Amino acid sequence: MASPLVGTKLYRPQPRRGLVARPRLSERLERAAEARLTLVSAPAGFGKTTALTAWLAVRPQQDGVAWLSLDEGDAQAASFWTYVITALQGVAPDVGAAVLPLLQSSRAPSEATLATILNELGASPHQLYLVLDDYHLADGPDIAAGMTFLLHHLPPQAHLVISTRADPDLPLARLRASGDLVEVRAADLRFTLAETSAYLTDTAGLELTSDAVAALETRTEGWVSALQLAALSLEGRPDADAFIDHFAGDDRYIVDYLVEEVLSRQPEQLHTFLLQTSVLDRLTAGLCETVTGRPGGGAVLEALERQNLFVIPLDDHRRWYRYHQLFADVLQAHLHRERPDEVADLHRRAGGWYEQAGEPGPAVHHALAAGDVDHAADLVELAIPQLRRDRREATIRGWIEGLPEELVRRRPVLAIGLVGALMAGNDFADVEGRLRDVERWLPALRAGEPLPSEIVVTHQDEVARLPAAVQLYRAALALIGGDLSGTVRHAERAIALSVDDDVIPAGASALAGLAHWTSGDLEAAHRRYAASLGGLQSAGHLSDVLGCTIALADIRIAQGRLGDALATYQAALQLAVRRSGPPLRGTPDMHVGIAQIALERGDLETARQQLRRACDLGEHLGLPQYPYRWRATTAVLRESEGDLAAAMDLLDEAQRVYIGDFSPDVRPLSARIVRVQLARGDVDTAMQWAGAHGPAATDDVSYLHEFAHLTVVRVLLAEYRLRGSEARLDEADALLDRLLASAENGGRRGSVIEVLTLQALTHQARGDLTGALARCERALTMARPEGHVRVFTTEGEPLAALVEACRRPTAREASDHGAPGRRSARTGGGLVDPLSARELEVLRLLATDLDGPGIARHLMVSVNTLRTHTKSIYAKLGVTSRRAAVRRAQQLDLLSTPSGR
């Protein structure tokens, strides 16, 4: 990413000397300090940049000005925002530091990311101006939404300044109406007669009659570029009046006329230099020398700048320049007319220079302009592997789509590169056709054998990758098409065909894992995901490792293996914190996962801490599903705390931020919402859902619909309790029997426990206490090894009563947490044997600097009594030292005073 060209984009042009004072323009721009957006919108050559730089030069010293010159590449969101943040960091170093690395991998920043940046801007003590020059080059759907959001939420000390040739796609009317917009348009930028006179006389040093000045002003209409050219044409010309007469009487396109004048007055070599270098977007000494074939490029550029010949410096060191657009256009027209045969060769030389300089982007551009499509294709092929590693899929796509179609058809490496880029952008339309093209060539692409003449491969190493890559993309297509067995088949082939590569097998394994998961084969899914995780770790794709971890843990949770799920998350967290540098994307997701497990175990305190830690890390660090998962898990916490209204609100929010992906939706949000509704006693709404959206009680059971079916059972039970209809109970029982069989078959222990508790309830409802207790006991026994608690606390009093009647140690723990709505005294903190109030007091004093006798005196007990207390405390906490006791107490948050919220 870092290249010399980057610095030039951030370079703030210096104000020119000898500028004409334009007070009414300055006055208008002064208002920018009060506005969100200052818009300078006018065609090329009206002096937008000059006006802005002159105004910025008189800002108070402490104001921060971030300047960004945009180009076409910035129409892509990732590039645009990366540069914006980089520019802002020049004046506010802390802005976007955490967010920057994330932008390179994702396509567009989320609102959460932008909000982070806005908050950081809000912390600035000074006024901040972000100036976006040549905005018309970047304006487009990709960035418009983000820019609108940014504008809407700008803190008062931040101001946006946009310089453009076309009005941007932003809510200008609204900003105008609310007084948040300062506009400078062509009419404002045109030079008045007085200003024209001042320019020609003072700045250009010409001696002209007022009639001559008026004639020039009329002809140029105050267009400053034209004025500049006119001044250049008049320099040292003895027949100024004749020239002006002729000029005023001619109606040719003014720039054309004047540039031709100026050009014709240049010495031969300079004339040639100008024409030949007009093919370049940017100019630097070495590049110009290569293109013109003559030395001394640097001196020429400096001379051009001195003469004010439309060369604009792009940095302080005078290394890079560019031509003013209008000038370049006319120069190019002259080039094509005077030296048409040279044009291709000029581009070729420019492309060669960029290749040497290691800049494939411009090299490809010039190769294409030279008509060397094959060479351009070669360059793209060679650049693909690095671009792929950098996740710059959109760049790959752009370059390949810029090549002629039939060329891409003949180059399997390009075709596959395009397929990968298309799929990364969720654009599946053409993929099938292109895959088939590549597959046709595969048999001929055996290692060591000469290629058939019809196809071209430049990057030999990439050939080895092709067969596996094709199978990988086929697996993905199969998954999207719902062909699960096809997915696994192609994934296995991809793995088998992989040579010296971790990434393709990891991707293939994950796809196979998804397929298995969707079909309910959890053990197979876990195996695949584990393989994928290993591959990703070897390849160093750590954020993907975290993403994979979520799938692995979710599968273990479905299997009831809470301990394994927790270990998975903890291992991933270790990985995430071990590295140096900014925090890894996906880290907060790990904390949410740990919270989820803690909630299953009834450990509300740990859940709270973990969710808080996730929050502190920030939503912008989360994976795409993070906003949803955080809210859904916090909803469970609120439910466990008895705050059903809050739980409901969170689930509603979760619904709004939900992003579907390819993982199976095994806990549909709508069913979760219904469960909370039932807990609130809102049976009617729940019944409506069951009727309209829920699976029928008689539908086939499957892993995918298990959660919804279990919700339906609860609805039936609630309906029975409300209406007393036995039929509902029968339906529930029948469904539960089938669900039990399915869950046992699928190895889903957690679901088995849940089914058993519901069966216990239906038996209880029928008055069959023995049957109820038997099932409850079995559930408790199954729950003990992994510590499932929550499943017993969500069904209220009826189940609580059964649990208590079973009288097991785990039963005591479950009953301690009570039914939702019944707040238990917060003494135990999730311990099997909770500490007494007195013991808690002692514990708090253990956390202070007091020694043993000191604590005893404070409590007004003997040292012996104290020793008894501490022994009991240590036993209950499972520790053997004071320090360990204090640490454990901190983990369990036992040291805060018990005054409640």
Added chain:
Amino acid sequence: MKHTARGSSHRSGHYRIRIEGRLDPRWVTRFAGMTLAPEDDGTTVITGPVVDQAALHGLLRTLRDLGLPLVSLTRTPTDDPYA
């Protein structure tokens, strides 16, 4: 007049674009495939086939970047390119 088929707005067409100012015919190399005709009122008419909407917008952008004010734009029936 022939009835234009539905969807033809996305296919190629002939356009007449009038700009303010006289553009020398040599600029024709910049607008490949089009003709430039200066008119008596100080405007220039650029006429010719444009392959699709994207190409049209590209052409308009070039005119914009040259600072040539747009006066009017019409699509003419393809079987009458000299209209």
